[in-house]
Amino acid sequence: MKEKLNHLVLSGMYRMTILAVVALVTLMTACGGGIDTNINTPSSEDITITDNHLKPDELPQAMLDARYSQIYERFSPAFKGQISEANFAEMAEDFTQGVESFEQASAMQLNGSDQRVWLNTPHDKGIFVVFDETGFIVGLQIMNLSTWTGTDEMLTTTTYELPFHGDWLVFWGGSNMLVNYHYEYESQRYAYDFVQVKNGYSFTGDPLKNNSYYAFGQDILAPADGTVISVVNHIPDNEPVGVMNEKEPAGNVVVIDHGGEYSFLAHLKKDSVTVNPGDQVKLGDKIGELGNSGNSSEAHLHFQISDGEDLFDSSSLNVRWKDGLNPIRGETLQSTAY
Template sequence: MKGMALCIGASLLLAGCGGGESEETVIIPPNEIIGAVEAGEYDRIYDGLSADFRKEFSRSDFSKAVKGFSEDVKAWHDVSELKLNNSHYKTWKNEDTSKGISVILTENGEIIGFKMMPLQTYPESDQAFTKLTYSLPLTEDWFVFWGGENVMANYHYEYESQRYAYDLIQVKDGFSYNGDPTKNESYYAFGKDITAPHAGKVVHVVSDIPDNEPVGTMNDKQPAGNVVIIDHGDGEFSYLAHLKKDSVTVKVGDLVEKGDLVGLSGNSGNSSEAHLHFQVSDGDDLFASKSLRVKWENDLHPVQGDTLSQP
């Protein structure tokens, strides 16, 4: 799972990760930030940046960059919002979804990330849902960390092989963990039941990859980590990835029904903390297949920031 670090890559990114102190930050209410962009109040936004952030560029350079990116946009519209672990992430898009802006704020309201990006859309595949209908592959309440049909709410979206994937975590009182954040056992999503989203045949299993610890270290050589892949027929395969080591309860060739336990959520593979990566694809090779937009039971449309519950 890709997290929202203070320094993140982008096509046009203004983000500060320096140190030291400077003049006091003037807090802007999050819902007023995009209005300040529309009104050309670039100085106000600059004053809302953290002291460390402001050291990375001048007021003039900041104003010039934001104006150049946004001056032809008539209005910005809300896309997604995420409040988690004392951070606040909020995104907007323009009328034709060709441009986007995202900000990251501290719990005190200081802006520590300001990202402006061109947006690519894929309307044809956005409307091509799976033939089968899938249930949530879980038994408790889970939170959508990444999910949706744009790259701001779902970083997977730019990659055809994972375009409609979801990264799901568990959250309590605004946090995904309680206790030592370097320990897997501190995360609410670690070791929870993961179930088959539809009947099918298990075609691939990995269960021997260690969970990443300390949390934050990642295994990019085995990106899916421990995983179960199920062939549901009609050319549709579900992937349940980053499972806990030695927790998989099925083997290749097993027939499963919807709701059958297949393993426990974990933090294996290219994962920054315990979570479930779920997607449906048109083949059983994660990187050679195309991700399909999931048709969910009960007409669910999960997006970043949603809490999902079994009915």
């Protein structure tokens, strides 16, 4: 039986748990659980940085070498309050049994954080770590990963293009839960969250104001030819940023029928939608502007293709992108098609 969600993982770009056990601070988000754009880092009075401290690239091997004390030393004070060194070591030792190596699957520097994902060779175990700007670990998740190889390998019939102009960062995207939080849920498994970033930040100025975010107000485009079948255009944009509307999870959204495949472009700006149900749209036509409506923690685009017109009662489809594009979390995409 298909799992039906009553909320969008869309927005809180990620909700994170420490080692899948202890609730943890989160950093920056888009769909679903909240993310704080500000990272609380220890003061210089609390720490002394030395060259001997564990570097981000060294963490997977340190885990395999059982250098748990060295890793734990890099936990922020707040993070240490969530778990003891003994408990961390016990869980890490159990998790790494039988693992020979980890390879980096994703790296993303955003809003003062350095976020990394590593996978083992069979891709059935992964590590997700968030470092603050001083190199302290403020979030760590280890997970046994499930995959849906059958649907992973089945691409949409229609070829789609990026639904925006310019450069955009993939905040969530890929085929495992550590690079794509949506992946756990059939109705959103192959969804993407996109943000705009400049100089490593998704905003400038006051982080509580929507206009501070580079993505806010940007044109959103039809990803392929089709017929508009559904429009929501009246949902207020969340402000202050960080307050989310769980009652209207998709916020303002346009749904387009591409011949039995349906694109969902969600979290649009209030009163910005330029199309109506029944309109025929061509690839690249403007359909609205990006906002921060619905279950969204900051301005970002939630984009997915589904096999039905009801977002929560359909299955998400793996997108066949033009030129074989395969967007992965942390990758910056450049749209040059329009």
